[in-house]
Amino acid sequence: MRAKLINVLKMKTLVRVIARLGGSMDNSIERICVVGAGFMGSQIALYCASHGHDVWVYDHSPDALQKADLTFREILAHRSEQELLEEEPAEILARLHIIDSLHLAVSDADLVIESVPEKLVLKQRVFADLDALVPEHCILATNSSAICVSQLEPSVKLKERIVNMHFYPPIWQRPMVEIMGTDNTKPECIKQLRDFCCQLNLTPLMVSKESMGFIFNRVWHAIKRECLQLVDEGVCSFQDVDRAWMIATRSPIGPFGMMDMVGLDVVQDIELLYFEKSADPADAPCALLKEKIKRGELGIKVGRGFYQYPQPEFQRVDWLTGGDSSPKKP
DSSP: OHHHHHHHHHHHHHHHHHHHHTTOOOSOOOEEEEEOOSHHHHHHHHHHHHTTOEEEEEOSOHHHHHHHHHHHHHHHHHHHHTTOOSSOHHHHHTTEEEESOHHHHHTTOSEEEEOOOSOHHHHHHHHHHHHTTSOTTOEEEEOOSSOOGGGGGGGOSOGGGEEEEEEOSSTTTSOEEEEEOOTTSOHHHHHHHHHHHHHTTOEEEEOOSOOTTTTHHHHHHHHHHHHHHHHHTTSSOHHHHHHHHHHHHOOSSOHHHHHHHHOHHHHHHHHHHHHHHHOOGGGSOOHHHHHHHHTTOOBGGGTBSSSBSSSOGGGSTTTTTOSOOSOOOO
16 A cells, blocks of 8 residues: 555656646645644545545554544545535545655645644644655645744744644534734745635635634634633533523534534643733633543543533434533533
8 A cells, every 4th residue: 555655646746747847837736735634634634635636644643544544434424425525435535645654745745734733842843844855835834723833933944835724623514714824924825825725615714913823713712711611610511501602603512512522632732822821820721621631531532521422412402492401510
């Protein structure tokens, strides 16, 4: 399998090099690499492949790559059953190349999207590695939920081609991407990404000034913090917070369900970033969140967070109007 991937890569690279030498290629984004095959990285890779792009998926963990492959097949099977695909799952899978070599994965990429855990030091190390491997024309993007790409600038030489490119899960239901550069990011790089998002039927949300949390997550941070504190202080149950949100906004999921979807460990990492910047005790992860993580209840990815999965109670038809809503320990 590895030899086959290498041969495919060599052939496609040769074709692209010849095209560039002949001046026949524009600045469009065609070949994509996603670094980090976790919950969000696998979604980004599959979404791009579903829209006609060759995507190379890299992770240092063989288990993560194996799980990503299974995730691709499960999602495609589900969407095929719902008649939501315009082509056969096998055709999309053929554009997804799972590989354990970072060098091979990025060697001819137009766009690399980093989607590793929300740890600044880790992202800085990954960006330094990528900077040494990617071609000069490549755009380096981070899918970080809170870290501004300017914090990764010292790790790279290609400062004019680094950006924040933040997707929201599940991408098919939340088709938007926040794009934010630095003072050094070239305007044409931002335009390339904007055009690319439009081609993927994703709404590009342009962040003109550096903002921790960008647009939606800056608002979501305040909502998430208040929801956690309400329950941590014993004011109400997390179920009633979600009921209130779902009834008021007509959303199919509430804040606690959304936190389960993201991963409670990821939520804590993000809260710590805000706390480190603000030094405001209100921004520190609350006892409720820390206790859930201590018990290993991290959300959907482990089958239990605030709710149990794969059939959380908030999906019941009668859940919004029934059930015990008295405050109780989550």
